[in-house]
Amino acid sequence: MKKGVLSRALFMLPLLALPLTASSCVDARSAINEEYRADVARIIEAVRSQGLQFEKLVELCDGIGPRLPGSPAGRLAREWAVETMRADGADRVSEEEVMVSHWVRGSEAAWLTLPWWRPLQITALGNSIGTPAEGIEADVIVAADFEEFGSFDVADVEGKIVLFNFPMRRTSRDMSGYAEAVAYRSQGPVVAARKGAVACLVRSVGTGPAGNLHTGMTAYQDGVDPIPAAALTMADAGSIDRLFRSGEQVRLRLELDVRTLPDAGDANIIGELRGSELPGEVVVIGGHFDSWDLGTGAHDDGVGCVAAMETIRILKLLGLRPRRTIRVVLFAAEEVGGLRGGNGYASQHAGEAAEHVAAIESDGGAGPMIGFSAAGTTEAGYAVLRDILQFLGPVGADELRIGGGGPDIGPLGAHGVPLLGLWASTEHYFDYHHSEEDVVENVDRDLLADQTAAMAVMAYILADLETPLPRISGNR
Amino acid sequence: MKKGVLSRALFMLPLLALPLTASSCVDARSAINEEYRADVARIIEAVRSQGLQFEKLVELCDGIGPRLPGSPAGRLAREWAVETMRADGADRVSEEEVMVSHWVRGSEAAWLTLPWWRPLQITALGNSIGTPAEGIEADVIVAADFEEFGSFDVADVEGKIVLFNFPMRRTSRDMSGYAEAVAYRSQGPVVAARKGAVACLVRSVGTGPAGNLHTGMTAYQDGVDPIPAAALTMADAGSIDRLFRSGEQVRLRLELDVRTLPDAGDANIIGELRGSELPGEVVVIGGHFDSWDLGTGAHDDGVGCVAAMETIRILKLLGLRPRRTIRVVLFAAEEVGGLRGGNGYASQHAGEAAEHVAAIESDGGAGPMIGFSAAGTTEAGYAVLRDILQFLGPVGADELRIGGGGPDIGPLGAHGVPLLGLWASTEHYFDYHHSEEDVVENVDRDLLADQTAAMAVMAYILADLETPLPRISGNR
Incomplete structure (x- = not known):
């Protein structure tokens, strides 16, 4: 009881009373340590020796494969998740329907036609429109970045295919390198179309192999005609850049049979470990269940899904039933369209937002753990999290980063739910991603x-x- | 003159007179140092500041692309090399015809059909026969290595598709990891066919990305029916291995339209820097000009070719004309068939073997330099090489490894020609190779x-x- 009283006291302290908060934290910390140390050691040991997270990942990714929203494989995968959580003994397993954007990839091809003929590897960006059936053939103009593109006259760009050949910077403790590079994937087509380009190509985003193709969403803007958008490999983008800058006329042919179909039915998948004292209060854990189609969505985000699913099985195995309910949510359609899964869950459960005590997402791949990111709680709350993180030294996850969470739980954050994100090194994540x-x-x-x-x-x-x-808003 | 007298004296010493040889070396070393130090510094500086080796590589690889023996691109590339060496002012540029194996790659496809349908990435191994037009569909049996395969009964293998899923070990100062792994590519199909397999698949050789396909030669054997042979990505090979070992029935469909056509005309390409005093005596330098078709043969072996071509241009630029002729040989067809370029050169020039004072090949990619490998000379000769290598500290190439050379100059070694190979780290070479x-x-x-x-x-x-x-044989 001492722990509970202290925590509640902390919560009620005004944020300005920092010295008092800090000294109270010390007591809270030791209380948490005492109570949970043995449980944590058992959980870590059980996951390592009896965890089936890797086997689940094999079943999902090797077994079913990529899971684009609206695809047949996505449906098969949902069936697998429901059956698996039932077999694991989850207390309530269900699907909560959401409608999702349904973008489909057909055939894709590109050729260099000048200065000589050569086939290129290409992948359409998600959400891209297709080319006319007869394709598009046009001269290419290459920009290293938006700044260089800004120096081009409309006359230089009009009627051409624009290639943005911006190389991504590798980072490990944040995703700033990705954020810089992905701007070309998401905004490049609109920027290019504004100067009259007929198609937009980007150097594959990522730090991965030079022959890799990286897909992912692009965006169009009202008032700007959409143009087909695709990624080249780093190798081909570099090659075309070198040719272009040597003064050659570079011409390219593009045939993309991709399109957006009417919205499709999909679902968030739910599985629970019912709380022993307050089953109506919930900690949501999960990741997104859909994936891009070039790989099998192992890191993005099979990992987050199986970690959440296995959490329930391991706690049951150990007989560790917490006071509140742990609810696994495998979110639909994070990759394509506007977070239909995450928004759907938040709106369908808006009435119970106050009973959502926290939400935890993993959507950054299974690199070496660093810790957790967190948002939406108070200094006292962060202190409690730091206490918990002290236990996670054995798995390398003992650092706290303020600010974060995850894309699918973001909409819950808007309802005042404290958000946590698993924080793993992304040094190699973008060698694989998409x-x-x-x-x-x-x-x-x-x-x-x-x-x-x-x-x-x-x-x-x-x-x-x-x-x-x-909660940061104090309105719970 | 002092240096020459000393060198000749060394050469004439019986091999057993090691102490005397060793002490003579000290004198030779200082003589070499004195004479060449300034020239070496000029060469290194000129290559760094004015060398066009990278531009040549761009023209060859970005420009023309892959160069399979007998292919139209191979012919275009030869024209480029001849024109380029003429433009560089080489003294004699010519083509010496050889006939080459002409293996062609058409369409390739594979699908997992059980436990579920899934397309796989695949690439035929060089020299492979095709499948019947209707394809081959059969159950898969997976072996980790030849040892495990040895434990299979014929009844286990007969009528099946064998997958060897042997992962390659990364090495840097030698190619032992590659040698182990490539055994499955080259011998796997015969080993599998002996137990009645209908096709053989191998995990892509290399340390490269999991989604990479690695091609390269495979071999058939008289008396063993040839079966189609192809590589899967490491990702798919691993995936199938995991499914197979989980007890699933794994079935696969294979359609390979590849074949060997009648031998085609090709050529070794020659370009020279004529010697000032003994133009009839020759140092051969080069690499192989052909390449596999999945990439553009940049490391393997564009690098060796452009380094040799640029050697002539740089020495001319500096007015450094050595006593003997330096002859660039861009060898045909190292990758496919039995070293037709290297063997052709050696047999066409067998009568002048005594006038070939050394041959230098680069065919290990452009990793960080370590030094040179050498074979076919005496202890005194190696001492001279060590003297020369002292100059190459600035480019990291100061170590000598006894034993080596290169595939294309190997046949010259059989005629007693001392062989040298550029020795670069291969730590990342097999991330790219083939x-x-x-x-x-x-x-x-x-x-x-x-x-x-x-x-x-x-x-x-x-x-x-x-x-x-x-020369080691002393018969010059």
Whole structure:
């Protein structure tokens, strides 16, 4: 009881009373340590020795494969998830329907036609329109970045295919390198179309192999005619850039049979470990269940899904039933369209937002764990999280980063729910991400165990704390 | 003159007189140092500041692309090489015809059909026969290595598709990891066919990305029916292995339209820097001009070819004309068939073998330089080489490894010609080798300059020494 009283007291402290908050934290920390240390050790040990997270990933990714929203494989995968969670003994397994954007990829081809004929590898960007059936053939103009593109006259660009050949910077503790590079994928087509381009190509985003193709969403804008958008490999983008800058006339032919169909039915998948005292209060854990189609969505986001699914099985195995309910949510359609899964869940459960004590997402791949990111709680709440993270040294996950969460739980954050994100190194994540490299072969079994243990520990303690994490708005 | 007298004295010493040989070497070393130090510095500086080796590589690989023996692109590339060496001012540029194996790759496709349908990426191994037009569909049996395969009964294998899923070990100072792994590519189909397999698949050889396909030669054997042979990506090979070992029935469909056509006309390409005193004596330098077709043959072996071509241009630029002739040989058809280029050159020039004072090949990619490998000379000869290598510290190429050379100059070695090979780290070479990753994008401009400088320095000094390297047979 002491712990609970303290936590509630912390929550009620005004944010300005920092010295008092800080000193109270010390007490809270030791209380948490005492109570949970043994449980945490058991969870980590069980995940490492008996965890089936890797086997689940094999079944999902090697077994069923990529899972674009609206695709037949996506439906098969949902059936697998429901059956698997039932077999694992989850207390309530269900599907909550959402409608999703249904973009489909048909045939894709491109050729260099000048200065000589050569086939190119190409992949359409998600959401791209197709070319006319007869294709598009046009001269190419290459820009290193938006700044260089800004220096081009409309007359230089009009009627041409624009290639943005911006190389991504590798980072590990944040995704700033990705954020810079992905701007060309998401905004390039609109920027190019504004100066009259007939198609937009981008250097594949990522730090991965030069022959890799990277797909992912692009965006169009009202008032700007949409143009076909695709990625070349880094190798071909570099090659075309070198030819272009040598003064050659570079011409390219493009045939993309891709299109957006009417919205399709999909679902968020739910599975629970019912809370022992307050089953109506919930900690949501999960990731997104859909994936891009070039690989099998192993890192993005098979990993987050199986870590959440396995959390329930491991806690049941150990007889660790927390006070509140842990609810696995495997979100639909994070990759394509506007977060239909995450928005759908938040709106369908808006009435119970106050009973959602926290949401935890993993959507950054299974690199070596660093810790957790968190948002939407108070200084006192962050102090509690730091206490919990002290237990996660054995899996390398003991750092706290303020700010974060995950794309699918973001909409819950808007309802005041504290958000946490698993924080793993992304040093190699973008060698795989959205490409044919995002496969089980590139997932390390031990690192996936570390991630699963981190999620299970965090979910268990947050669901079991006598007083939940304070909300930043204080309106709970 | 002192250097020449000493070198000749060394060469004449009986091999058993090691102490005397060793002490003589000290004198030879200082003589070489004195004479060539300034030239070497000029060569390195010129390659770095004015070398066009990278531009040549761009023209060849980005410009013309892959160069399978007998292919139209191979012919275009020869024309480019002849024109380029003429423009560079080489003294004699010619083509020496050889006939080459003409293996062609048409369409290739594979699908997993059980436990579910899924397209696979596949590439036929060079020399493979095709499947019947209707394809082959059969159950799969997976072996980790030859040892495990040895434990299978004929009844287990008969009528099945065998997959060897042997992962390659990464090495850097030798190619032992490749040698182990490539055994499955070259011998797997015969080993599998002996137990009645209907096709043989191998995990792509290499340390490269999991989604990479690696091609390369396979071999058939008289008395063993040839079966179609192809490589899967590491990702798919791993995936099928995991499914197979989980007890699933794994079935696969294979359609390979590949075949060997009648031998085609090809040529070794020759370009020279005529010697000032002994133009009839020759140092051969080069690499092989053909390449596999998945990438553009940038590391394998565009690098060796442009380093040799640029050696002539740089020495001319500096007015450094050695006593003997430096002869660039861009060998045909190293990759496909039995070294038709290298064997052709050696047999066409057998009568002048005694006038070939050394041959230098680069065929290990443009990793960071380590030094040179050498074979076919005496202890005194190796001592001379060590003297020369002292100059190459600035490009990292100062180590000598006894034993080596290169595939295309090997046949010259059989005629007693001392052989040298450029020795670069292969730590990342097999991330690219024989795959779509072997492209300019993966070649480092500075490392290519280091390699070019190392080749130019070694060629220049060996062609200029008053007394050439001793031959091991002493029969010169």
